Amino acid sequence: MSDGPLAGRLALVTGASRGIGLAVAEALHDAGAHVVRLARSLVDRTADGRTDLRCNVADPAAVERAVGHVLADRGVPDIVVNNAGMFLIKPVQETTAEEFSRTIAVNLTAPFLVTRALVPHLVQRGTGHFVTIGSISDHVAFTGSTAYAASKFGLRGMHEVLRAELARTGVRTTLVSPGPVDTPIWDPIDPDARPGFTKRNAMLQAGDVAEAVLFAVTRAPRVDVTEIRLLPTVYSLRG
Secondary structure (H helix, E strand, O other), X not given: OOOOOOOOOEEEEEOOOOHHHHHHHHHHHHOOOEEEEXXXXXXXXXXXXXXXXXXXXXXXXXXXXXXXXXXXXXXOOOEEEEOOOOOXXXXXXXXXXXXHXXXXXXXXXXXXXXXXXXXXXXXXXXXXXXXXXXXXXXXOOOOOEHHHHHHHHHHHHHHHHHHHHHOOOOEEEEEEEEOOEOOHHHOOOOHHHOOOOOOHHHOEOHHHHHHHHHHHHOOOOOOOOOEEEEOOOOOOOOO
């Protein structure tokens, strides 16, 4: 691990207990980074080049505590991956106000809180990399995705402003927007039984997204990979 391309680097990944977040965390760890994983289901521990912190990233106080812990114990992260998210498919008339608010909180407010807490430190140092895990739904509108699309379109907007604000600071930004990925997020939806959905065996794998993240963060300092879009080779227009 010590001789990997990210040896000596510190990475922070949100929503890193499963799915894309876990795959990204493992890819960065295997490349030599010490990885801090944030998720509500984790238990605080440090071992084997990993630090796990239990954190609800939609809670401002919890984010402040977690970031403070990382800064005090590990220093300023070199790589920050905002991945935590939730998925909701419901027509607008069936989406409750609570569901809409919760989706916005997890998919949009949470990355804002993490980014806001860390931007000054990365800018002061003059190096670092913010990676935002978006979705095809950050640029394509699918029926039944009112809350999810609102959160992901908003996330794209926030990321684009972040890119503009960090230009010429030395801090790089990458938006990774994958199509459907076969993770547990699809379990309650069962796309195999729903017409027009990409079947799970044709979806991207979490490791595919992790490879894209690793590619972006291991480029030479002169290279800023601003955006990566990934789609399954066999893909349904429904998602």
